[in-house]
Amino acid sequence: MTLSVVALDTATGQIGVVTVTAIPGGAALVPHVAADAGAIAAQGRPEASSGADGLAMLRAGKGAEAVVAALMRRGEDRGRRQIVVADVAGQLAARSGSDLPSWSGDAAFPFDPRGGFALAGNSLAGSEVMSEAARTFSGTPGALALRFIAAMRAAAFAGGDRRGLRSAAMLIRDRWGAPVVAMSVDDDPNPVEALARRITGEQGAAPAPAGLDVRRFYDLLASAGLPPPLQSGARP
Numbered sequence: 001m002t003l004s005v006v007a008l009d010t011a012t013g014q015i016g017v018v019t020v021t022a023i024p025g026g027a028a029l030v031p032h033v034a035a036d037a038g039a040i041a042a043q044g045r046p047e048a049s050s051g052a053d054g055l056a057m058l059r060a061g062k063g064a065e066a067v068v069a070a071l072m073r074r075g076e077d078r079g080r081r082q083i084v085v086a087d088v089a090g091q092l093a094a095r096s097g098s099d100l101p102s103w104s105g106d107a108a109f110p111f112d113p114r115g116g117f118a119l120a121g122n123s124l125a126g127s128e129v130m131s132e133a134a135r136t137f138s139g140t141p142g143a144l145a146l147r148f149i150a151a152m153r154a155a156a157f158a159g160g161d162r163r164g165l166r167s168a169a170m171l172i173r174d175r176w177g178a179p180v181v182a183m184s185v186d187d188d189p190n191p192v193e194a195l196a197r198r199i200t201g202e203q204g205a206a207p208a209p210a211g212l213d214v215r216r217f218y219d220l221l222a223s224a225g226l227p228p229p230l231q232s233g234a235r236p
Contacts, residue, residue: 002122003130003155004030004041005137006084006092008115009144013175015039015086018148020168020192022123022161027169027191028184035177038064038087044100044122045077054085064093072097082106082120092118103127112138125159132158144172145181145199152192168195 002021009015017031017039032040032051037058042050050071057067064085071083072095079099084106086092094106105127106120117137121130136154140147148170156165168191169184183198185191 002026002030002043002082002161003119003124003133003152004043004082004084004121005117005119005133005148005151006039006041006086006094007117007137007144007148008039008086008090010090010115012144014144014172014180015088016144016148016170016172016181017041017084018152018168018170019043020152020155020161020165022163022166024166024187027167028186031169031171033171033173034059035173035175036088038085039171040067041084041120042071042081043120044081044097046071046081046083047075050074050081050083054083058085058087063087063089064091068093068095082122084118084120086116086118090116092116094118094120096120096122103129105130107134109134109138121155123161123163124155125162129155129158129160145170148172149192149196149199153196156192164189165191167191170195170199 004019006017019027019030021027030041030043034055037055040051040054054067064087067085068083079097082096084094092108092110094108096106100122103124103126104122108118110116133151133155137147137151140150167186170181172180174180185194188194
């Protein structure tokens with residue numbers, strides 16, 4: 001798969017992107033983050049300048065929706081790209097082309113209490129992969145980097161990519177633009193765990209979700225057209 005999560009953390013002012021993919025070295029090409037503009041994940045077959053140009057549009061005052069629309073219109077292979085954007089005003093947008101390998105899709109969750117997030121994926125084993133990533137990210141406590149790792153672990157456990165995984169990347173900046181995390185794993189049979197070890201120095205399981213309003217999260221999944229997650233139990 002290629003799966004990316006773009007998120008804001010309103011408590012810390014951090015903004016970032018995490019990506020995992022089956023393509024060796026491919027994940028590092030996806031995230032683009034600037035504290036004075038926002039965060040962008042450009043995956044599939046975007047224009048090579050999509051990240052830099054998208055950040056420039058955000059700096060010029062365009063919102064997330066306008067930037068996604070502009071980047072999706074440009075050049076060739078428009079049907080085989082996904083663009084996810086979070087701007088510093090808290091607006092989120094995500095869009096997927098119509099010719100991506102199945103399963104593919106995107107969703108935005110602007111009302112997460114710790115800051116909105118959006119995600120997109122393609123070549124997934126099923127829609128439940130993205131549901132699990134979203135559920136876990138929303139329900140995991142702690143720093144943004146740890147929430148990113150927990151989401152990608154959940155996605156892999158739910159089936160991950162039909163082709164396997166080979167690379168992962170995470171880019172997070174603080175409110176002043178300094179890099180909090182800027183790491184990539186370019187060719188590894190388990191890139192999520194390799195990235196987790198580099199960030200945390202540990203191999204243990206991600207923190208358990210806490211304080212998650214399950215009923216509200218089901219409503220958010222339904223509004224985004226996503227199925228219930230695998231391990232959430234029956235709907236309350």
